[in-house]
Structure formats: C-alpha cells, structure tokens
Amino acid sequence: MGFEAFWYIDLLGTFVFALSGALAAIDRRLDLFGVVVIAFVTACGGGVIRDLCLGALPPAGLTNLAYLAVVGLAVALAGCLQTQLLRLAQPTLFFDAIGLGFFAAFGVHKAYTLVPDIELAMLLGVVSAVGGGILRDVLLGRVPVILSKDIYASAALLCALVQLCGELTWLDPQLSAWLGIGLCTALRMLSLRYGWNLPAIRKVQ
Amino acid sequence: MGFEAFWYIDLLGTFVFALSGALAAIDRRLDLFGVVVIAFVTACGGGVIRDLCLGALPPAGLTNLAYLAVVGLAVALAGCLQTQLLRLAQPTLFFDAIGLGFFAAFGVHKAYTLVPDIELAMLLGVVSAVGGGILRDVLLGRVPVILSKDIYASAALLCALVQLCGELTWLDPQLSAWLGIGLCTALRMLSLRYGWNLPAIRKVQ
Amino acid sequence: MGFEAFWYIDLLGTFVFALSGALAAIDRRLDLFGVVVIAFVTACGGGVIRDLCLGALPPAGLTNLAYLAVVGLAVALAGCLQTQLLRLAQPTLFFDAIGLGFFAAFGVHKAYTLVPDIELAMLLGVVSAVGGGILRDVLLGRVPVILSKDIYASAALLCALVQLCGELTWLDPQLSAWLGIGLCTALRMLSLRYGWNLPAIRKVQ
Numbered sequence: 001m002g003f004e005a006f007w008y009i010d011l012l013g014t015f016v017f018a019l020s021g022a023l024a025a026i027d028r029r030l031d032l033f034g035v036v037v038i039a040f041v042t043a044c045g046g047g048v049i050r051d052l053c054l055g056a057l058p059p060a061g062l063t064n065l066a067y068l069a070v071v072g073l074a075v076a077l078a079g080c081l082q083t084q085l086l087r088l089a090q091p092t093l094f095f096d097a098i099g100l101g102f103f104a105a106f107g108v109h110k111a112y113t114l115v116p117d118i119e120l121a122m123l124l125g126v127v128s129a130v131g132g133g134i135l136r137d138v139l140l141g142r143v144p145v146i147l148s149k150d151i152y153a154s155a156a157l158l159c160a161l162v163q164l165c166g167e168l169t170w171l172d173p174q175l176s177a178w179l180g181i182g183l184c185t186a187l188r189m190l191s192l193r194y195g196w197n198l199p200a201i202r203k204v205q
Numbered sequence: 206m207g208f209e210a211f212w213y214i215d216l217l218g219t220f221v222f223a224l225s226g227a228l229a230a231i232d233r234r235l236d237l238f239g240v241v242v243i244a245f246v247t248a249c250g251g252g253v254i255r256d257l258c259l260g261a262l263p264p265a266g267l268t269n270l271a272y273l274a275v276v277g278l279a280v281a282l283a284g285c286l287q288t289q290l291l292r293l294a295q296p297t298l299f300f301d302a303i304g305l306g307f308f309a310a311f312g313v314h315k316a317y318t319l320v321p322d323i324e325l326a327m328l329l330g331v332v333s334a335v336g337g338g339i340l341r342d343v344l345l346g347r348v349p350v351i352l353s354k355d356i357y358a359s360a361a362l363l364c365a366l367v368q369l370c371g372e373l374t375w376l377d378p379q380l381s382a383w384l385g386i387g388l389c390t391a392l393r394m395l396s397l398r399y400g401w402n403l404p405a406i407r408k409v410q
Numbered sequence: 411m412g413f414e415a416f417w418y419i420d421l422l423g424t425f426v427f428a429l430s431g432a433l434a435a436i437d438r439r440l441d442l443f444g445v446v447v448i449a450f451v452t453a454c455g456g457g458v459i460r461d462l463c464l465g466a467l468p469p470a471g472l473t474n475l476a477y478l479a480v481v482g483l484a485v486a487l488a489g490c491l492q493t494q495l496l497r498l499a500q501p502t503l504f505f506d507a508i509g510l511g512f513f514a515a516f517g518v519h520k521a522y523t524l525v526p527d528i529e530l531a532m533l534l535g536v537v538s539a540v541g542g543g544i545l546r547d548v549l550l551g552r553v554p555v556i557l558s559k560d561i562y563a564s565a566a567l568l569c570a571l572v573q574l575c576g577e578l579t580w581l582d583p584q585l586s587a588w589l590g591i592g593l594c595t596a597l598r599m600l601s602l603r604y605g606w607n608l609p610a611i612r613k614v615q
Contacts, residue, residue, distance in 0.1 A: 026611045030557045031559055031611075032608045034557030034558055035611055037557055038557070052463070053264055055260065057463065058463055063529055065529050068529060078611070119268055124267070144239075146238070147239030147242055149236055153238050154238060200236050201280075201283070258462070258468055258472060320473075325473045328472050329472070347551060352435075352440045353438075353439065353441055353444055358443045359443060402441060403441040403442045406489040
C-alpha cells in the first residue's frame with residue numbers, strides 16, 4: 001500500500017487539522033495552553049479514539065513526538081499569520097480534504113488489520129477522520145459543525161468504503177487508498193464549490 | 206439468566222434510545238449524517254464506554270450490524286412520523302424505561318462476569334444505561350438532562366443493585382434481571398406519573 | 411518514592427477536586443444524582459482517561475470504594491456548608507494546588523512504569539491532573555476554564571516534567587515527586603496572588 005509514502009500525507013493532514021483547531025481556539029480567545037490543547041485534540045483525537053476502541057495501546061498519537069512538533073508548528077503559524085491564513089481559506093480547505101481522506105483510509109487499514117470486522121473498520125475509519133473535529137467543537141462549547149451541515153463526514157465515509165474494498169481485495173490494495181483519498185477530496189471540494197449539503201430531515205412545526 | 210430471551214429486549218431498548226436521539230437531533234436541525242450519529246451514540250454510547258473500561262474490545266456496539274440496522278430504522282421512523290411519535294410520548298417513555306432497566310441489568314452482568322468487582326459492576330451498569338443519553342446531550346450542546354431532573358438514573362441504579370444481588374447469588378440469578386427491570390420500569394413510570402424528583406441541593410444565594 | 415505516604419495526599423486531592431465539582435454542580439442547580447456524578451467525574455475522570463490510554467483496566471478510579479466515599483463526603487459538605495466553603499476559597503485553592511501536583515506526579519509515575527515513553531508519560535501526567543476538570547466543564551456546558559485563563563495546567567506540566575526527571579533518574583526518585591508537588595503548588599499560588607496568566611494569542615480583528 002506504500003504507507004511509507006503516506007508518512008508525509010499523515011504529517012500534512014495532522015498539520016492542517018491542527019491549524020483548523022488553533023484558529024478556532026484563537027477565535028474563542030483561549031490562552032496559549034488552550035490553543036495547543038485544542039490543536040492537538042483536533043489533529044490526534046480521532047486516532048486516539050480509534051486506538052482505544054481497537055485496544056492498540058498506548059494510542060499512536062500520544063507517543064510520537066513528530067505529531068507534537070507539527071502541532072507546535074501549526075500553533076506558531078496560526079498565532080503569527082492569522083490574517084494571511086484566513087485569506088488562504090481555499091488552499092487550507094483543499095489540504096484539509098486530503099487529510100480527511102488520508103485519516104479515513106488509514107483508519108480503515110489499521111482497524112481491519114487488527115480486527116477484521118467490516119462494520120468496525122468502516123465506523124473507526126470515519127471516527128479517525130472526523131473524531132478530532134467533533135472533540136474540538138465539544139471543547140469549544142458548540143454543536144459539532146460536521147453534524148449540522150456540509151458534505152464532510154460523507155466524504156470520509158466514501159473514502160472508508162473504497163479503502164474497505166481494498167482490504168477485502170475487491171480492489172487492488174495498492175490502489176484503493178489513493179483512489180479513496182482522491183474521491184474524498186473531489187467530493188469535498190465539489191460540494192464546497194457548488195454548495196451541496198446532505199438533505200436535512202425537516203422538523204415538523 | 207435467559208439472555209437469549211433478552212436479545213429482543215436489547216434490540217427494543219436500542220431502538221427506543223435511538224428514537225429519542227433521532228428526535229432530539231432533528232429538533233436541533235442537524236443534517237442526515239448528524240441525526241444518524243446522534244441516534245447511534247444515544248443507543249450504543251453507554252455500552253461502548255462500559256466495554257472500554259472493561260477492556261472488552263472491540264466494543265460490542267461497534268461490531269454488530271443489527272444495532273446499525275435498528276438505528277437506521279429508528280432514524281427513518283423519526284423522519285417520517287415525528288408528529289405521531291411526539292403524540293405517542295407515553296408508550297415511548299414506557300419502552301424507554303424497559304430499555305433503561307435492561308441496559309443496567311445487562312451492564313452489571315457483563316461487567317461482573319469479566320471483572321468480579323462490586324463497585325465497578327454497579328458504576329458500569331449505570332453508565333451502560335445512561336451514558337448514551339449523556340453523550341447525546343453533550344454533543345447537542347446542552348447540560349445532560351438526567352443530571353438535573355427526573356428519577357431516571359436512580360431507576361437504573363435500583364435495577365443495577367437488584368441485578369448485583371443476582372450476580373452475588375443473594376437472589377436467584379434467573380430472577381434478578383426480570384425483577385430489576387420490572388422495578389426500574391415501575392419506579393420510572395410512577396415518578397413520571399406523580400412528578401417525583403430527586404431532592405435538589407438548594408443553592409445558597 | 412514513598413507512595414504509602416502519598417495515599418493521604420491522593421485522598422486529599424480527590425476530596426478537594428470532588429468539592430470543586432460539587433460546588434459547580436450545585437451552582438448549576440443539578441439534582442442530587444447530577445451533583446454526585448459531576449463531583450465523581452471531576453475527582454476521578456482524569457485518572458480514568460489515563461488508565462484507558464495505558465490499558466490499565468479496569469481503571470483504578472472505578473474499583474476503589476475509598477474514592478466513592480470521599481466523593482460522598484465532599485458532596486455532603488458542599489450541600490451543608492456552601493457559604494462557609496465559598497468564604498474558605500483561599501485554603502481550598504491551596505489544597506487544590508497540592509492535589510493538582512500530586513495527580514500530575516502520580517500520573518507520570520504510573521504511565522512511565524507501565525509504558526516507558528517520555529511523551530506519553532508527560533501527556534498522561536497532565537491529563538491525570540486536569541482531565542477531570544475539563545470533563546466537569548464539558549458536562550456543565552461551558553468551555554473548560556483551564557483552557558482560557560490562569561496558570562493551572564502549566565503548573566501541572568511543570569510538576570510532570572520534574573517527576574519525569576525522577577523517573578529517568580536525573581533526579582533522586584525519592585525526591586522528585588515532593589519537589590514537583592512543591593513547585594507546582596508554589597507556582598499556582600504565586601500566579602493567583604499576582605494575577606499571572608499565560609500569554610493569550612491575540613485575535614486579529
């Protein structure tokens with residue numbers, strides 16, 4: 001599956017997720033410690049929940065100094081370059097979509113390798129991808145944004161399903177992750193471009 | 206203990222809990238993904254926390270497609286029949302009380318079987334029963350309703366204690382679960398009928 | 411390391427943390443069950459997260475009746491003596507700072523003993539100390555206070571680093587915990603006395 005080549009995508013995804021956490025925390029006027037915590041939780045929280053559910057302990061996100069360094073870099077950048085970063089929304093969203101796909105694909109791969117159960121792999125793939133963002137929003141005292149709008153978790157789910165086909169060798173395992181990440185990124189960017197949303201369930205008055 | 210016969214009560218409890226989650230999520234105008242997540246977390250969240258604390262991994266709630274199917278059914282019904290369901294509050298509350306008792310009794314049974322510790326079994330029995338509802342409310346950005354009013358967790362605790370007597374063979378183990386679920390349901394329905402609440406601790410001005 | 415002598419500090423820290431949880435829950439007008447839950451989560455939540463991440467299951471905080479008894483005592487006192495306790499803010503904060511340091515030092519010790527990884531021990535030391543307070547605030551529907559102001563988590567981090575030097579035998583292991591707790595308490599009390607805060611990252615308008 002070429003997970004060596006994936007190492008850079010992993011760090012890139014971690015960086016972009018940490019950036020989104022740091023910017024949200026600064027917006028809420030947290031102090032330095034709070035900003036670092038929110039950035040770290042956003043970047044590593046989904047993977048930690050996945051590893052807890054798999055019994056893959058200690059969670060990988062807590063024992064790898066590279067993640068902490070990347071989070072530190074993201075916080076430093078978010079502190080210095082807020083205005084520029086907010087103007088760069090489009091590229092940030094693009095890298096975020098790549099990170100989202102990567103986390104979903106890698107989550108499925110790790111889960112299915114440790115516990116070959118289809119439902120578990122699918123659920124933990126999505127949790128890996130969106131769990132950090134949900135924890136970020138809960139800690140910031142707001143309803144998780146991915147639960148109320150946008151094609152975001154759905155893009156992660158699509159990528160997880162493609163990767164699952166790879167794990168089951170219905171697709172070439174060398175290919176499935178790249179295909180999943182590509183589809184996830186495309187779906188996410190198209191939905192942003194054209195304002196696609198999942199149907200809401202209409203509330204009866 | 207006749208846990209084969211309990212399979213249907215388990216699915217019934219899961220269904221009613223998922224229904225309450227779905228209705229609350231629709232009320233908050235979440236999108237389809239959000240409604241499914243909240244319904245699933247409400248139904249399976251307590252059991253997942255229990256299994257994490259017991260090291261019974263992967264958590265049973267994440268590997269059984271029957272739960273996912275029941276949650277899907279609950280979301281579909283909640284979307285189509287909101288008005289009717291809200292009018293059916295009384296039967297819904299009745300089945301919810303049965304589910305509450307079942308989850309508490311089963312939580313105690315599973316915990317005590319894996320780790321024979323009285324305190325742990327009691328705590329995890331209650332967590333199995335009320336953990337999902339607490340997670341639902343946290344994700345919806347509100348103080349968990351069971352922490353502020355109603356005889357709800359107390360009914361689960363009563364059932365957990367009765368079941369614990371069964372595990373310790375102070376009561377007939379064949380009987381304790383049914384007795385606990387019955388007492389829990391009765392206490393819950395009576396408290397709703399007569400407006401019983403736990404005493405609040407008065408806040409000094 | 412004299413952890414026998416630490417038993418009393420552990421109970422003292424648990425008691426003071428439970429007291430802060432109980433007072434916050436009463437302030438929010440939760441019922442008796444809610445107050446007990448918040449007090450218990452504040453006191454034991456950080457340790458439970460630590461044990462989940464270490465795979466030290468079942469979590470120690472859920473199997474020791476002494477903690478439950480101490481939490482019950484704290485709730486009883488908080489209910490009866492609110493006015494007096496609020497007047498006693500200064501001593502409460504002092505014991506809270508000691509408890510904070512103790513939980514950080516003990517968290518590092520337990521983590522490093524089970525999994526000798528420096529980053530993990532540091533992170534879980536801080537989580538042991540501040541995780542309960544974060545869970546308390548999330549359950550009460552507010553942004554965790556330690557993420558937005560005060561030298562609090564930083565004092566726990568200082569203590570964790572000193573204890574880590576002890577685990578690595580850069581410092582006398584007999585000494586490091588007492589030194590860490592002392593420094594943590596001093597830093598915390600001085601920051602309260604002189605109004606020190608971590609720098610906030612200024613939000614660009």
